[in-house]
Amino acid sequence: MGKLLILGTVAFDAIETPFGKTDKILGGAATFIGLAAAQFKAKTAIVSVVGGDFPQEYLSLLKKKGIDISGIEIKKEGKTFFWSGKYNTDLNSRETLTTELNVLADFEPVIPEHFRDADVLMLGNLHPSVQLKAIEQMKEEPKITVLDTMNFWMNHTMPELKEVIGRTDVITINDSEARQLSNEYSLVRAAQKIHRMGPKYVVIKKGENGALLFHNGEVFFAPALPLEDVFDPTGAGDTFAGGFVGYLAETENVSFNNLRNAVIHGSNLASFCVEKFGTERMQDLTKEEAESRLEQFKQLTQFDIELR
Template identity: 35%
Template sequence: MNNNNTLIVGSIGLDTIETVSDRKESILGGSATYATIAAGKSASVHLVGIIGDDFPINGMKIFEESTVDLSNLDQKEGKTFSWGGKYAEDWDNRETLFTELGVFNDFNPILTDKNKEVPVIFLANIHPLLQLSVLNQCNKRKHVIIDTMNLWIDTEREKLKEVISSCDVLLINEFEAEQFTRRKDHDDQGTVLQSLGPQNIIIKCGSKGARLYSGHRVDTVGVFPVKNVVDPTGAGDAFGGGLAASIANGETMIESIINGAALASLTIEGFGIDAIYNASINEVEKRKEHLRTTLNS
């Protein structure tokens, strides 16, 4: 097994996305999808997910290109998970139009022996019980990165705490961090979250960049200036995938955040996966160069 193997677990879906200027139906989406395409640019991805019998052939081709292992990509009879969202003109407010779980309702991954040995694990935004179930099967884990969302903070707080205590990198946005810690100050949020166990807390602050709390140190990374936002869907998932890939490649936490931020900035320049899927390594590197200049500035 290569040294840069990364296990990615999350949702795979067909999204309907509506913006002020356009609407796309049944395009490839889901947290694991964005994370896999991002991570696959520099790491060896083992994808864990579930799809229905309606999943498009081009989606399978994209996964085959972006991964080294699809043994835990289960295809079941029924509909693939689907989600619909509508964005306001300022991009800050998103309305969920529908969520249809389909076969994802029965998602209960049993890892193959090979996948149990992958050292870097990214648990994308799924139910904390599913995250724990996968984590308990991984017997050679070196790094565990988890992402979450406001729904699980509201409904599964104790289970989420259990997951957080088992990871060494927590990804959380500034609104979720306030919701979870009941603190308004980012530094206070970082302290509370670190007390649960993770060595590294990454608070995503949208257009203000990201903050890393690692030990007693605080670092900040800015954003790449995107001139034309097309669709913000999946940016956070791409960030997580890029972060996990760099960690798997032995890069520092700061460099890993920079890689994640570069890939997130690409994601929002196209509908669904289009921009990140088509992005060249040169373009990613160019954005990373810019992001390095924003460190602690």
């Protein structure tokens, strides 16, 4: 059983989809990553910051899932990071309505002493200089460092982002971000260029069209499970990342073969996340449910053509 350290936001989200609307509910990249990783046998901690307005009930929820929250700083005088967004009818695009950084504006991450030797370091989507501070606090190099980022940081903080990318083993971004970062339309060529920036592994997420894992000229594909209804896509990418790193931390194996399994676990958990608003589905997801849907992933991709 390995140690997993997650850096990222713990936040309030307010979400509007064609199917409904929420008030401020529990959200944030680290929250989704943590809840997904909690499906695996690993020692997991979150490093983040919240304000005095953040309900104790949410912290208790994370704790009850076995997540070490000693690295979540509570700034009594401050307000918690808040994001709100509205999805278009097809759920494939969304509009950000509000982003209030609040306590995130001057976040100085402090990794608890007992997690500075984590096996897996997961850098959730945040300002790259904050991600860099986490990397620098590690006492020894993690077995694997996984970076999630987005187009906003490519547009505004490319030099810092390039430095973080240069120090990570795996980058997870979506297809349009991969194209932006590499200036290549073909995802195969994009991955080749991003490899040269540092990461041995490049994961390109394509939403309902699955995810590609590139390594050394090889490629593995994890489909998204075709679902009757997608209710709310918020957090699906983070849940994917959480399943990915949670499985790696449990198995303590960072071979390409094991990373293939890890992206399947990530896709599997993401398929649950989108079934309800926010973290709702991930809060009550059981190991048995997750396991049984893995069988569907096998059925979805398995074929038996005999090669000569």
